[in-house]
Amino acid sequence: MAAPHTSKDEKDVTTDYIDDSGGRRPTMSSIDLNKNLEAKISNPLANVPYHTLMRDVEEFAHDKDLDDLIPILKKGALVAQDPSKFEEVESLDEDELVALRNEKLHKWKHPFALYFTIITCSIGAAVQGWDQTGSNGAxxxxxxxxxxxxxxDEGHPNRWRDNLLVGVVNAGPYIGSAFMGCWLSDPCNFYLGRRGTIFVSAIFCLLTPIGGALSQTWEQLFITRLLMGIGMGLKGSTVPVFAAENSPAQIRGALVMSWQMWTAFGIFLGFCANLAVYKVPIIAWRLQIGSAFIPAVPLTLGIYFCPESPRWYIKKNRYRKAYNSLLRLRFTSLQAARDLYYIHAQLEVEANIIGKSNYVSRFAELFTVPRIRRATLASFVVMIAQQMCGINIIAFYSSTIFREAGASERNALIASFGFGLVNFVFAWPAIWTIDTFGRRSLLLFTFPQMAWTLLAVGFCFYIPKDSTAHIAMIALFIYIFAAFYSPGEGPVPFTYSAEVFPLSHREVGMGWAVATCLFWAAVLGISFPLILNAFGATGAFGFYAGLNVLAFVMIFLWVPETKQRTLEELDYIFGVPTKKFISYQVNKALPWWIQRWVFFNKNAVLEPLYHFDQGIEGTDVPESSQNAMVLDICTLTYHFH
Known part of the structure; x- marks a missing residue:
């Protein structure tokens, strides 16, 4: 592409191309991705004249040693310039037109390599879930x-110390992840790629459960769980990014959310293993912890057969390999060429804002570059909200909670098994809702529900223990809580965090996000036995119910919608200043929702925040309905057309 001219004062991304007569013609939209005041989402190819675009493609092909691909790259660039009008591109043959039509009509139809990649990522998620629950029964x-x-033991002199040590052992993987594993993901991704990093993480997750099962002291068990955390941090920071970068925009949320769905499945399998071996004399807890190595075996083997992320290859300037990878992930060479050139074009825009940086400066830029800082804030909110909602007090300590409620060891494990089953089953609806209702809408709907269910759990502890209703009602509301968590705060955080950062900062940004999540998981693991001891069950659950309300407010103010936009288009979403976004939510979106859904005023109209320039292929909703990307506080009550 011809070099854009950027104002030194305004740092504007854009701009003009010089034609053969020396005049300037506008091409890319003049949008500052650090201060997108007009909230526009633009296609960087949209206004490029035909001859200029063809010349740019030839220069791109020469520069990247892709001269043999010039004809197909030119076709791909024309399609990428306005994806909604591909039927008007005269150079396309009938097979190519059919492939593009099918892409719109059959959004779930993709090559086997894409689904094999998602399956492998799902196995990695199952490893994560099983690792979390091995200690639950133990x-x-x-x-x-x-x-x-x-x-x-009431009154025992070591009671507080022992509660603390049990909490520290349980929190070991999260301490290891937050302080080591997540931060190693950036250099590991740089040198080893997405696949190599996942392979290394799988080795850690394969060996450390076995080491934990052979431990002879709590200190040894703690060390093995710290090392497990390195694998969990590498995996948690890389697998969602790997899935997001390989997935098409229209179903990216559904595919990437498989991380959480299969994490829930891993949690369920962990509960199954806990229940299966709890009667084995002496070594039951060793089997419960050690069994987590099982899903790490297919992960270690399967990752070898997955195509590497095309965006990682582009980042390393290996465009030929990126194209070959896209050929495995798309049905036709036209689709591969289109995606390759569009990603390249948008990354050129991104580079004008962010430039090149090393690891230290990339971390600093998470908090200093406005476009990246907004993504950092949003990912922080959704990640810390996963701990604030209270799900892990159940995942870590459900057996302890049910025994506190008066259940026997067997019944406590059975009740925990039920929680794991509900957590997995109710994750499935998110496959269809995360890319239609959206990430933000799911969160805004489910957090109030989680708040009242946790409050109900706490009050159920007032029911006399000798009553059958005591344990039954506690279990019931815990299951209802899980049913609301699983399609909302369950799948959204890792999906959201994997997509919001620009390619230049995606690894370190995801490392930050996962470190945030797992650090607070460690805090929760250490603190909950102490909170339970100090406040009692009712006080502990009431405390987390209040945190759900606080998380709801944070999401409302700081988390934009990202559904059905390409990873590169999200640069424009996070170009909107935080102050402008909050002002829109408070002064326009909230009053509209009150008018529409409290007073049932059908004539209430919500002015959309985002405006779509030509050449952007959005969702199938009309522009007047695209405000769903912004709020939608009305959540599941909003009707998409």
Missing amino acids: NLSFPTEFGIGHGE
């Missing part, structure tokens, strides 16, 4: 064996 026995099992 909590009932390993503390006693290691001499730290006095947490339930």
